[in-house]
Amino acid sequence: KELKKLAREGCWAVSHGLRAQVYHQLLQQVPCHRVTPDAPVYRDVVSRLFGKLSVNSHPLPEFLEGCSMPTYCLNPEGVTALKKILICVGSLFPDITYSPILPSLVALLLHYSEDEAQCFENISRLLASNAPHTSYIDQSFLAHQASCMTFGDLANKHCPAAHKLIAGTSENVFEVYSEWLSWLFQDLPFRYAIRVFDVYLLEGQKVLYRIALALLKQYRLLVTSSELEGTDIKADLQAFVQNIAEHVSVDKLLERAFGIRLFSRKEIWLLQMANRKALMERGINMVQSRQSVHLAVDVQSFSSSTVTAQEMRIIWSWIPERFSLFPPLLLFSTSEDGCSLQRFYTCCEGYEPTVLLIKTAEGEVCGAFLSSDWSERKKSGTTSGFFGTGECFVFTVRPEAEKYEWVLIKKPELAKAVPRSRQRSPSPRACSSPDGSTSSNHLTVPVPQRKGRLSPFLAIRHFLLPSKTASMFMSGSREGIVIGGGGGQALSLDANLLWGHTEHCETFDNPPLCQENFKVQLLEVWGFQ
Numbered sequence: 001k002e003l004k005k006l007a008r009e010g011c012w013a014v015s016h017g018l019r020a021q022v023y024h025q026l027l028q029q030v031p032c033h034r035v036t037p038d039a040p041v042y043r044d045v046v047s048r049l050f051g052k053l054s055v056n057s058h059p060l061p062e063f064l065e066g067c068s069m070p071t072y073c074l075n076p077e078g079v080t081a082l083k084k085i086l087i088c089v090g091s092l093f094p095d096i097t098y099s100p101i102l103p104s105l106v107a108l109l110l111h112y113s114e115d116e117a118q119c120f121e122n123i124s125r126l127l128a129s130n131a132p133h134t135s136y137i138d139q140s141f142l143a144h145q146a147s148c149m150t151f152g153d154l155a156n157k158h159c160p161a162a163h164k165l166i167a168g169t170s171e172n173v174f175e176v177y178s179e180w181l182s183w184l185f186q187d188l189p190f191r192y193a194i195r196v197f198d199v200y201l202l203e204g205q206k207v208l209y210r211i212a213l214a215l216l217k218q219y220r221l222l223v224t225s226s227e228l229e230g231t232d233i234k235a236d237l238q239a240f241v242q243n244i245a246e247h248v249s250v251d252k253l254l255e256r257a258f259g260i261r262l263f264s265r266k267e268i269w270l271l272q273m274a275n276r277k278a279l280m281e282r283g284i285n286m287v288q289s290r291q292s293v294h295l296a297v298d299v300q301s302f303s304s305s306t307v308t309a310q311e312m313r314i315i316w317s318w319i320p321e322r323f324s325l326f327p328p329l330l331l332f333s334t335s336e337d338g339c340s341l342q343r344f345y346t347c348c349e350g351y352e353p354t355v356l357l358i359k360t361a362e363g364e365v366c367g368a369f370l371s372s373d374w375s376e377r378k379k380s381g382t383t384s385g386f387f388g389t390g391e392c393f394v395f396t397v398r399p400e401a402e403k404y405e406w407v408l409i410k411k412p413e414l415a416k417a418v419p420r421s422r423q424r425s426p427s428p429r430a431c432s433s434p435d436g437s438t439s440s441n442h443l444t445v446p447v448p449q450r451k452g453r454l455s456p457f458l459a460i461r462h463f464l465l466p467s468k469t470a471s472m473f474m475s476g477s478r479e480g481i482v483i484g485g486g487g488g489q490a491l492s493l494d495a496n497l498l499w500g501h502t503e504h505c506e507t508f509d510n511p512p513l514c515q516e517n518f519k520v521q522l523l524e525v526w527g528f529q
Contacts, residue, residue, distance in 0.1 A: 003202055004199070004202055004203065007198045007199045007201075007202050007203075008199055008254055008258060009251075010195055010198070010250075010251065010254075012198070013194070013195060013198070016112070019112050019194075019198075020112040020113070020114075023109065023112050023113075023122070023201065024113075024118065024122065026201045026202065027122040027125050027126065027201065028122075028125070030125045030126060030129050030131065030136075031129065031130055031131050032125055032128040032129055032130060033128060033129075033130035034128055036121070036124040036125050036127075036128045037092050037120070037121070037124050038121045038124075039115075039117035039118055039120065039121045040117075041092070042085075042088055042116070042117045042120040042121065043117055045088050045091060045092065046084060046088060049087065049088065049091065050084070055080050055083050055084050055087070056083075058083075058087050060083065060086055060087065060090075061086060061087065061089065061090025061096070062090070062097075063090065063096045063097050063098050063099050063102075063139075064086065064099070064100075064102070064103065067099075067100040067103065068100075068103070068182070068186055069082075069103045070103060070104045070107055070185070070186050071107055072104070072107045072108055072111065072190050072193065073111075073190055074107055074110060074111070078107075078110055078111075081110060081116040081119070082103065082106055082107050082110060084116060085106050085110075085116055085119060085120045085123065086102065086103060086106060088120060089102070089120070089123070089124070089127070092124070093124075093127055093139075095139065096127070096139045096140070097139070097140045097141060098138070098139070098140050098141040098143075098144055099137060099138060099139050099144075100144065100181065100182070101137065101138075101181050101185045102123075102137060104185035104186060104193070105123065105126070105137065105185065105197070106119065106123055108185075108193060108194060108197050109122060109123060109197075111194075127139065131204065132266075133265045133266045133268075133269040134204035134205070134206075134265060135147075135204060135205045135269070135272070136200075136204055136205065142276060142279055142280070143276070144181075145178075145275075145279055146272050146273075146275040146276040146279060147181070147205070147272065148174070148177055148178045148180065148181075149174075149275040149278075149279075149321035149322065150209070150268065150271050150272045150275055150321070151177050151180045151209060151212060152173070152174055152177040152321045153271060153275075153320055153321050154209055154213060154262065154268075155177060155213060155216055156317070156318060156320075157405065157409055158213050158260055158262070159213055159216045159217050159220065160403065161220050162216045162217060162219060162220035163317065163318075164314075164401070164402075164403075165220060165223070165228065166233060166317075167313070167314050167317040167318075168314065168401075169228045169229065169231075169233050170233045170234070171313075173317045174321070174324070175234065176233055176234050176237065179234060179237070179238065180212045181208065181212075182238075183212055183215055183237070183238070183241045184196055184208055184211060184212060184215075187238050187241040187242045188241055188242075188244060189242070189244065189245060191250060192244060192245075192250045192253070195250050195254065196208070196211055199211075199254070204265070206262065206265050206268055207257075209262065209268070210257040210258060210260050210262060211253065211254070211257040213257070213260055214253055214254075214256040214257035214260065215240075215241060215244070215253070217256065218244075218247060218248055218253070218256070219237060219240050222240070222247060223236075274322055275321060275322045277322070278321075278322030278323070278325055279322075279325070282325050282326070297309060297312045297313045297316050297327065297328060298327065302328070304330070304357070304524060305333070305335060305359075305522050305524070306357040306358075306359045306365060306522055306523075306524045307357060307365060307397055311365075311397050311398075311401070312328065314397075314401050315355060315367070315369075315395065315397065316328070318369065318393070318395065318403050319353070319355070319369050320391060323353060323528050326528040326529050327528070327529045328355070328526045328527075328528065328529070329526060329527045329528060329529045330524065330525075330526055330527075331347050331348055331351055331354065331525045331526060331527045332344055332347035332348055332523075332524065332525040333522070333523070333524045333525075334497055334520070334522055334523045334524075335522055339496050339497045339498055339520075340496075340497070341478070341480065341481070341493075341495045341496070341497060344374075344481075344497060344523075344525070345374055345375075345377075345476065347525065348373075348374045348525050348527075349373060349374050349375040350373065350375070351373065351527040351528075352370075352371065352372055352373040353369060353370055353371045353372070353391075353527075353528070354369075354370050354374075354525050354526065354527050355367060355368070355369055355370070355525070355526040355527075356368045356370060356483070356491075356523070356524075356525055357397075357523070357524045357525075357526065358491070358493075358500065358514075358520060358522075358523050359520075359521045359522040359523075360500075360514050360515065360518040360519060360520065360521055361518065361519040361520075361521045362514070362515055362518065363398065363521075364396075364398055364399065364514035364515065364518070365396070365397040365398040365514075366394070366395065366396045366397065366491070366502070366513035366514050367394070367395055367397065368392065368393065368394045368395070368474075368483045368484075368490070368491060369391070369392060369393050369394075369395070370388060370392055370473075370474050370483070371388050371389045371391040371392050371473070372387050372388045372389065372392075372473075372474065374474075374476055376388075377475065377476035377477065385475065386472045386473055386474065386475045386482075386485060387473065387474060387475070388473025388474040389473065390406045390408060390409065390473075391406075392406065392473040392474060392483075393405045393406065393508065394483060394484055394490045394491060394508050394510055394513060395513075396513050396514070404490070404508040404509065404510035405508065406473075406507065406508065407506060407507060407508060407509045410509070411509075472484060472485030472486050472505070472507045473507065478495065479494075479495055480492060480493050480494045480495050481493050484505040484507045484508045484510065485505055485506075485507055486505050486506030486507050487504065487505060487506045488503035488504050488505045488506075489501065489502075489503060489505055490502060490503070490504075490505040490507070490508050490510050490513065491513060493520070493523075497520055497523055498519065498520055499517070499518070499519060499520065500517075500518050500519075500520055501516060501517055501518070502514055502515075502516055502518070503516060
């Protein structure tokens with residue numbers, strides 16, 4: 001904790017020699033899963049590979065194809081050393097297939113190494129690290145993609161205003177987020193990047209997420225959607241990061257970054273693993289580009305009677321990235337399947353997650369992202385128990401697009417962890433009913449029992465919650481469906497799917513999503529192909 005405090009405050013930034021000493025000691029303590037190549041090995045490999053030949057006679061490793069090569073003020077001798085180290089890494093770490101931030105990390109470390117051999121030894125330790133739930137350097141296209149998706153998930157949760165701005169002005173929000181690591185280790189000026197490197201060596205990839213989110217929040221403070229109309233937001237963000245010194249000092253940036261309350265390192269790691277799994281299920285290989293993966297809502301082919309393709313893209317930008325890889329699939333529509341609750345259940349069971357869209361007779365559009373299969377309602381018997389996970393959210397589309405997440409994501413202080421001895425799965429008797437009544441003073445968020453559940457970072461966290469802000473995500477019975485509870489219901493629909501009601505609820509801390517008592521003109525449920 002003391003070291004983290006020193007790094008965050010920049011205590012060794014005042015002395016080049018001190019920083020060099022700290023870096024070497026920190027890197028020598030990184031736990032590794034195998035004996036890593038050291039300085040003597042490097043000298044031997046350099047002698048064998050180059051002999052008297054110039055470094056320029058050797059191509060850079062394939063895993064750097066298409067990657068930029070920041071040099072951070074290195075002189076020509078330093079640039080040569082950078083290339084030699086990368087070529088040797090390619091020779092001694094044949095499993096690396098894609099690693100775009102590696103050149104930046106080596107270039108930064110070279111400034112604080114005795115020689116290139118020591119730099120190689122230390123970067124090898126980061127590459128071979130096996131610290132639990134602490135990733136340092138992505139080494140494949142798949143891992144890099146998963147990190148980009150995880151950043152998208154975190155931006156969606158922690159920077160909703162910036163995310164909304166980007167989703168509204170960019171055709172492909174995921175393509176914008178795929179540059180997040182380049183902001184830190186390519187676009188930031190040297191004196192900012194090296195302070196990022198200080199904390200990164202101590203805290204791993206989680207700290208990079210924090211700082212990139214702080215940059216995104218700062219960017220949002222300076223721009224409006226009208227200013228961004230017709231501009232390339234990806235290039236605009238890059239220019240903003242390159243000129244960050246005009247807007248915020250490095251100390252203030254880090255202070256804001258560490259003020260962001262992220263999930264734990266283990267939870268972020270689990271989310272990253274879930275994103276990886278989704279990419280593999282989609283058949284993503286080492287040569288596909290991110291852009292071809294993420295345009296899931298095709299403007300030309302998408303057709304809905306409730307929302308436009310552009311509105312659906314905004315909704316798709318809100319959902320967890322591992323699902324937004326997949327195009328929308330219409331499961332149920334009152335215009336085609338009739339106004340039958342039983343038919344609704346029949347069409348939707350077996351699919352999770354789903355997106356519910358409602359168009360009212362007044363032309364307003366609202367809905368919900370529902371993380372669990374509607375068949376889960378049967379496990380509650382006739383008690384109308386609530387189910388779902390903390391990834392559920394409700395939203396409005398028309399007249400204004402707005403998302404309302406689980407209140408604990410915005411206000412984690414409302415929950416306290418349950419001691420291990422008291423963790424339990426909730427029984428139907430302990431669940432709240434749709435009217436908000438409850439048979440116990442505290443409820444536990446349901447812990448998913450099935451493998452491959454949707455909410456990896458929330459499923460492992462057990463909360464003790466006041467009943468009014470408990471896990472009242474979704475509920476279904478013969479009488480109707482309810483989404484959100486506690487002091488009110490975010491959305492409720494009758495058994496004929498003709499009439500509905502909306503009000504503030506404490507689960508999502510939302511205002512009424514449309515006119516409080518409304519007539520349903522059209523209802524659609526979308527799944528994921």
